[in-house]
Amino acid sequence: MKIDKNTINKIARLSRIKLDDKESEDYIKDLNSILDWVEQLNEVNTENVEPLSNISSSILPKREDISNDTNSSEEILENAPDKLEGFFAVPKVVE
Amino acid sequence: MSKSSLKQTLKDLDTKKISIRELNQDYLKRVKENENLNIFIHFSEENVLKQIDNLENDNSAKKLKGIPIAIKDLFCTKSMPTTAASKILENFNPTYESFVTQKLLDEGSIFVGKTNLDEFAMGSATNTSFFGNTINPLSKENEPLAPGGSSGGSAAAVAADLCLGATGTDTGGSIRQPASFCGVVGIKPTYGLCSRWGIAAFASSLDQAGIFSHNVEDASILLQSIAGFDQRDSTSAKVDIPNYFENLDDDLNGKTVGIPKEYSIDGTPMEISQIWEDAIKVLEKKGVKIKNISLPHTKYALPTYYIIAPAEASSNLARYDGVKYGFRSEEIDSLDEMYENTRAQGFGREVKRRILIGTYVLSAGYYDAYYLKAQKVRKLIADDFNKAFKECDFIVTPTAPSAAFPLNEKQNDPIKMYLNDVFTVPASLAGLPGISIPFGKDKNNLPLGIQILGKHFDEQQVFNAAVSLERSYE
Numbered sequence: 001m002k003i004d005k006n007t008i009n010k011i012a013r014l015s016r017i018k019l020d021d022k023e024s025e026d027y028i029k030d031l032n033s034i035l036d037w038v039e040q041l042n043e044v045n046t047e048n049v050e051p052l053s054n055i056s057s058s059i060l061p062k063r064e065d066i067s068n069d070t071n072s073s074e075e076i077l078e079n080a081p082d083k084l085e086g087f088f089a090v091p092k093v094v095e
Numbered sequence: 096m097s098k099s100s101l102k103q104t105l106k107d108l109d110t111k112k113i114s115i116r117e118l119n120q121d122y123l124k125r126v127k128e129n130e131n132l133n134i135f136i137h138f139s140e141e142n143v144l145k146q147i148d149n150l151e152n153d154n155s156a157k158k159l160k161g162i163p164i165a166i167k168d169l170f171c172t173k174s175m176p177t178t179a180a181s182k183i184l185e186n187f188n189p190t191y192e193s194f195v196t197q198k199l200l201d202e203g204s205i206f207v208g209k210t211n212l213d214e215f216a217m218g219s220a221t222n223t224s225f226f227g228n229t230i231n232p233l234s235k236e237n238e239p240l241a242p243g244g245s246s247g248g249s250a251a252a253v254a255a256d257l258c259l260g261a262t263g264t265d266t267g268g269s270i271r272q273p274a275s276f277c278g279v280v281g282i283k284p285t286y287g288l289c290s291r292w293g294i295a296a297f298a299s300s301l302d303q304a305g306i307f308s309h310n311v312e313d314a315s316i317l318l319q320s321i322a323g324f325d326q327r328d329s330t331s332a333k334v335d336i337p338n339y340f341e342n343l344d345d346d347l348n349g350k351t352v353g354i355p356k357e358y359s360i361d362g363t364p365m366e367i368s369q370i371w372e373d374a375i376k377v378l379e380k381k382g383v384k385i386k387n388i389s390l391p392h393t394k395y396a397l398p399t400y401y402i403i404a405p406a407e408a409s410s411n412l413a414r415y416d417g418v419k420y421g422f423r424s425e426e427i428d429s430l431d432e433m434y435e436n437t438r439a440q441g442f443g444r445e446v447k448r449r450i451l452i453g454t455y456v457l458s459a460g461y462y463d464a465y466y467l468k469a470q471k472v473r474k475l476i477a478d479d480f481n482k483a484f485k486e487c488d489f490i491v492t493p494t495a496p497s498a499a500f501p502l503n504e505k506q507n508d509p510i511k512m513y514l515n516d517v518f519t520v521p522a523s524l525a526g527l528p529g530i531s532i533p534f535g536k537d538k539n540n541l542p543l544g545i546q547i548l549g550k551h552f553d554e555q556q557v558f559n560a561a562v563s564l565e566r567s568y569e
Contacts, residue, residue, distance in 0.1 A: 003455070008371045015454045016416070018435040030448055030509055031455065035399065037510050038398040038465070044472050051470030052477055055300060055526035056330045063326045067206055075190040077269045079420035088418050 003031045101162060101313035103260040104341075108161055116147050119205055122163045126207060126257045132230045134251045136168045137175050138208035146205045157203030158397025159320060166254040168209035169216055170196050170304075171293040175206065179295040180214045180224035182234030183441030186422045192327070193293025194535075195262060195304045195321045202320050207258045207385030214443045215412065216269055219515040221274060222503060223445040231277060231499050233541060240499040240541075243273030246307070250277040254308045260317045261307040261517050262521040267400050268298050269520025270305045270464060272480075272529040275494035275544025278533045278562070279293060280314045281307045285552045286526030287332035290325030298407035301400075303476075304343040315339035318554065334552050342555055345563035348382035352560070357393035360496065367543060368494045370535035374491055374545045377567045378560075386487050390479040395472050396521040401513055402456050402469035403524075406524030408446075411454025448509065477525040482527045484550050489560050492518050494531040494544030522548045530561045534568055 003011075008028050012019045019027065034048055082089040097108075108115045123143055126135070131469040143163075150161055171189035173179045179185045192200065199206075207395040213223040221229040228249045230253035231240040242251040248262060250273035253261050265283035282305050289304040296302060304321060306460025308314040319339050323511045325331045359368070359434055379385055392524030417423035417437030423435035442450070456465035483490065529546050535547040545564065549557035 007455075008451070009270050009452050011454050011458065013273055015450050016431070016434040016438055017442070017450065018439040019239065025256055027451055031452055034401065034452055034509060035455075038402055038469075041368065041395055041402075041472055044395055044475065045473035046468060046475070048213065049474050050473040051317060052474035053300065053470055054330065057330060060329060061326070061333055070191075078190055079187055081417060081421070081423035090418055091430050091433055092323075093430050094199075095349075 001032055002035050003028050096308050098256045099259075100309055101316060102478060104162065109278045110289060113152055118161060119147055119163055120141060121209060122257060125255070126355065129232070129255050129257060132232055132251060134210055134248045134255065134257065135181060135208040136178055136211050136224075136226050136248070138173070138421075141225045142174060143205060146342050148548060150205070152201060153203070157201075159199065162202035162260070163207045163258045164199055164204045165207045165249055165258040166196055166212050166366065167212055167246050167249045167261070167262055167263050170210060170262060171295070172209065172210060173198050175209050176210065178226070179216070179304055180226055181442065181446065182225045182422055183415045184295075185225070185435070185485060187421050189293070193480075194225070194290035194325045196293070198321050198323065199262070199304065207252070210246070210252050212248055213245035214446050215295065215408070216245040216264055216266055217255050217408070217445050217449055219268070219272060219512055220244045220271060220502070221273070223443055223478050225443060228502055233278060233499065239502045241504070242500050243276030243495070243499065245269040245273075247273045249307050249377040250274050250279055253277070253279045256392065259309070260313060262321070262347060263307055264294060264302055264304050264306060265300045265401060265523065266303075266404060267523045268516040270307065271519045271529055271544070271546055272495045272515055274307060274531040275542070276499040279307055279543030280311055280530065280532050280558070281305065282314050282318055282530040282554070283523070283528065284318060284322065284554055285332070285528045288322050288334070288528070288552065288554070290323070290328040290331045292327040293326055296411040298404040299411060300407060301404060311558060311565050312340060312343065312531070314318045314530070315343055315558045318535050330516065332552070337555055339555055339558050343562050343565055344559050347378065349384075349565050350560075351384040351487040351491070352378050352388050352489040353386050353388040353483050355388050355393065355483070355490060355492060356389045356494045357390050360517065363496055364536045364537070365491070366535070369491050370543050370545060371491070374534055374564055377564060378491070381563060381567070385411045388483045388486060388490070390476075390483060390521065392472065392475045392479050393521055395514060396476055397517060399469045399472045399476065400516070400520045400524060403450040403473065405453035406457050406466050407453070409450045409457065412446070412450055417441070465495055476521055480522070480525045480527060489546040489556050492546045492548070493562070495519060498537045498539070498541035498543055518546060527551060528554050528557050530557050532561050532565055534564065539563075
């Protein structure tokens, strides 16, 4: 078993997702079965194979170096759950 | 009433046989009659009427003037909220318009509403949406069927004739599989043909926008309208967009079709093997050379996809933190608590599952074994296609391993659900264009789909083969 209680807690923490005990158990089961299933990739010989990270056959184009101002801070803040004097507001982080 | 095509409707509007208002009122009526199917996450009659008013006062010539189009609720739209079918974006009102929807607006189309989907496009049945299931319009009473997914709402909107076309996105089959389930045409173009700008990201190396329509001609008109270079998407391709519709040519004489032997999979229903054979026979009669090809790494496409897609999703979805937009939990004693509770309460089960698996395969010590390995296998899968396309002009396969299944049938076992994409995922990994067209029915009279794949940026060949098969079937 690749994923145990400790591992799921660690991943959940890295993902910033709080899990209750029932969820943890379910995800331990799901993730182990998915990881067992993807294990079959080890049958494939990938020695000297370059990893493919961008499938696009076009070359990354350069753009002109000109500034543009498309978004005002007001627009950016429009959907914020909490804001204060032109900033995003979050719970206090320093005492 | 038989469904009118986009092509015919454009003529009727042009010759004043029907007005923009009359046309759209017909569609509005049907949208309201079909509310029980839960196709739209956002629909506002007032908004549609406002768009009609604006167009009536607009004298300029526009290619899609007055044409009702449904928009998958993954595209940011200024005039309507955008949720990605997630609680975490329940109250999100974009301050900008996606590239694709802006193009459609520029052409004068009318947005009917925002269609339902699997949460963040993660699913194959439109059953992971925070806003509930969409019901396939082809369902019989008392036996609701899934519309496929993730773009199930858009496919259903076309199938129920609530619009003349719809936008979708396809990461591993999210346009082609629901098109097959709902008996409509769905095209996912080459990766990079349509800008991803303004589409909520799922797996950025795979995501691509596309089109649902009643027939291939309509799809060719609409795809041309949404394609094009955009400097705000760094993977957007600088290629000339042909006039697919004008260039449509159903004469396939002398072409070669590739038939991949690896797509004959144990357990595929007889009816699906049968329509595949039928399609090959039709092509043969049209003078197409049949070439048996091999794509040897096909069986590794699904496990490759289910490493790469969740890995990219775990990174893309990190932005939903309850700070900048969307839902924020009320339990916020500290900053970390706020993040953890917001994401725990804001994301659904499937999305969390994929974030967790993606985080695991990218985490220290596992990156090489999973993510890097999957990227290498992806290269081999793409190379298989490159080799095959040296011997053929296009490839024909079934779209999905089944017809539409009952709602909720496959919910409990994630791997069983993932198998829905077995025929669509390989082309997604290789970035190839693919279309699904209705071709035959199963014993319950449900539609089945045939998939046609082409070379990079050879959408024209895909359309030509599709229109040829479609015309022979009608």
